[in-house]
Amino acid sequence: MLDTKLHPIMNRWPAQFPDRIQLYSFPTPNGVKASIMLEETSLPYEAHKVTLSDADVKSPEFLSLNPNNKIPAIIDPNGPDGEPIGLFESGAILLYLAEKSGKFIGQTKADKHRITQWLMFQMGGIGPMFGQLGFFHKFAGSEIEDPRPRERYVNEAKRLLNVLNQQLDGQDWIAREYSIADIAIAPWLRGLEFYGAKELVGWDDYTNVTAYLDRFLDRPAVQTGLVTPSRD
Numbered sequence: 001m002l003d004t005k006l007h008p009i010m011n012r013w014p015a016q017f018p019d020r021i022q023l024y025s026f027p028t029p030n031g032v033k034a035s036i037m038l039e040e041t042s043l044p045y046e047a048h049k050v051t052l053s054d055a056d057v058k059s060p061e062f063l064s065l066n067p068n069n070k071i072p073a074i075i076d077p078n079g080p081d082g083e084p085i086g087l088f089e090s091g092a093i094l095l096y097l098a099e100k101s102g103k104f105i106g107q108t109k110a111d112k113h114r115i116t117q118w119l120m121f122q123m124g125g126i127g128p129m130f131g132q133l134g135f136f137h138k139f140a141g142s143e144i145e146d147p148r149p150r151e152r153y154v155n156e157a158k159r160l161l162n163v164l165n166q167q168l169d170g171q172d173w174i175a176r177e178y179s180i181a182d183i184a185i186a187p188w189l190r191g192l193e194f195y196g197a198k199e200l201v202g203w204d205d206y207t208n209v210t211a212y213l214d215r216f217l218d219r220p221a222v223q224t225g226l227v228t229p230s231r232d
């Protein structure tokens with residue numbers, strides 16, 4: 001194992017336990033995917049708070065790990081072949097931790113591909129579309145007079161919720177058994193509340209989805225992951 005103290009990010013966010021997975025994150029829908037997965041797998045880790053301010057995500061130390069200036073990111077000091085590995089993009093982190101732990105990625109190759117399919121559905125669909133909905137409904141975009149951008153993302157969010165609602169008919173989890181697809185999707189459903197957009201998308205009509213989110217939030221690992229690292 002290489003000396004992880006050599007990574008520049010550790011000058012700004014020092015590791016107390018350099019033999020553990022280092023998580024650089026903030027409790028947002030993308031950030032908590034990594035902390036929930038680490039909690040669910042019981043892999044030893046140390047969490048560092050990296051806020052969304054430019055002073056953190058655009059600092060040279062953070063950019064040395066993720067040139068795309070976004071949380072979450074990890075360093076595993078004991079990666080493939082015992083060598084350290086740094087990773088960003090929450091979907092890549094979930095796949096990596098699933099492979100490392102052998103958990104939440106299904107039992108068969110076919111399961112694995114179905115779970116990956118729903119993970120990508122979140123990464124390419126729910127995440128970007130709900131994120132834009134938040135921008136045009138709650139944040140700076142809400143001041144734009146042209147109603148079309150907001151309408152577009154409201155309609156797209158509804159369409160995606162409908163796809164989820166159908167998929168969850170008669171099953172508890174998105175790819176039947178609990179998996180990284182759920183760890184990716186459910187935090188974004190909770191995000192609709194933060195955006196004040198639940199009524200706007202007709203949340204209560206998606207009864208399979210609302211029950212699914214409650215089921216997810218009941219899990220102890222999820223409850224811990226949602227507040228890791230602490231915002232304080």
Ligand SMILES: N[C@@H](CCC(=O)N[C@@H](CS)C(=O)NCC(=O)O)C(=O)O
Binds near residue numbers: 028052071088091
């Ligand atoms: N596709 C990326 C998106 C990550 C992302 O958008 N992170 C946001 C917080 S949820 C962020 O760090 N924003 C800071 C910025 O854009 O400056 C992933 O899934 O990891």
